[in-house]
Amino acid sequence: MEKPYLVTCTAPVNIAVIKYWGKRNEELILPINSSLSVTLHQDQLKTTTTVATSRSFKEDRIWLNGKEEDITHPRLQSCLREIRRLARKRHNDGDATSTELTGLSQKVHICSVNNFPTAAGLASSAAGFACLVYSLAQAFGVEGELSGVARQGSGSACRSMYGGFVQWIMGNQEDGKDSLAQQVEPESHWPELRILVLVASAERKPVGSTSGMQTSVQTSCLLKHRAESVVPHRMEEMIKAVRGRDFAAFAELTMKDSNQFHATCLDTYPPIFYLNRVSQQVIHLVHRYNRHYGETRVAYSFDAGPNAVIFTLQQHVPEFVHFIQHFFPPETNGEDFIKGLPVKSAAVSEQLKQSVGLEPMPKGISYIISTKAGPGPRVVKDPSLHLLSPDGFPKL
Secondary structure (H helix, E strand, O other): OOOOEEEEEEEEOEEEEEOOOOEEEOOOOEEOOOEEEEEEOOOOOEEEEEEEEEOOOOOOEEEEOOEEEOOOOHHHHHHHHHHHHHHHHHHHOOOOOHHHHHHOOOEEEEEEEEOOOOOOOOOHHHHHHHHHHHHHHHHHOOOOOOHHHHHOOOHHHHHHHOOOEEEEOOOOOOOOOOOOEEEEEOHHHOOOEEEEEEEOOOOOOOOOHHHHHHHHHHHOHHHHHHHHHHHHHHHHHHHHHHHOOOHHHHHHHHHHHHHHHHHHHHHOOOOOOOOOHHHHHHHHHHHHHHHHHOOOOEEEEEOOOOOEEEEEEHHHHHHHHHHHHHHOOOOOOOHHHEEEOOOOOOOOOHHHHHHHOOOOOOOOOOEEEEEOEOOOOEEOOOHHHOOEOOOOOEOO
């Protein structure tokens, strides 16, 4: 049996600060508005994928988080088909190496794992499809612009193809060729920016994003108004805020956009509720915290799930983390509550607690992931980190 050719890559999660919600073309995954996101650091949140090609494989197969899944899923097939098409084109143009040529007709085995909860509103499909496309491209020797391929797996995956601050330009063409992601600024542009993911629930969300979007597009007048009249100007303002590292403007736009996204979910018929009591409490806490200081120090954003993503600057992280710990007392007060980048201890003043004036909600937050902006997909050089063993099957 010939030894399979193995490639392993990692890809990041991204959090949209100007949200994408709703498609104008379901099959090609073309959005009704542009969006902008921050790529989170892979040291804390990432998908790892290994792709193996071999002439001895009988069929394409995929394993996700330890379980074999159906490879005939239409979106998976779109990505596989498109990468193979690009590889054949490269071969026909005479650009492929002999190793890449032999892989063209071979079947693939794919194994992928997330180091964070899947389907809990933490953009797992974005990291997953970005990683799949990037790994397949490496295996088949495909180079160049890949965000359009990743988009066909999951819309927001196109933004995970780049690090730092990324816009997904909605485009106008019917074939979607101009609906691509583009880096606005690299992760090094705003080193003081910090992101805190407050995990309120690691459970699968009640309404998936795909079906939720379809219902919103069909029934929400507010969504139509948002896409046509609100987002275009907001995109310009957000790019300006990012480029100028203007935290107050960035924070206000982020919160307003999150609120409007959830308002469109409420305006959907029947309504969709992604936020829960814990989410609402976080919103109150952020506004009261900012009001106490008379300036915008922290901002929240919620995707299609109850977990809050907090944006702040490095100097405010210790106090705000312990502020959250006070109002959401964890089951265990220890290192398990704060994961990721280390957070220094800090005291929360009685004056701040009193001016907030809310009752603590025990066990509302399971844990906090402390992170920052990070780079796009990467190739893993160390062969010991392959998820597939040398025979091309998952390691036990």
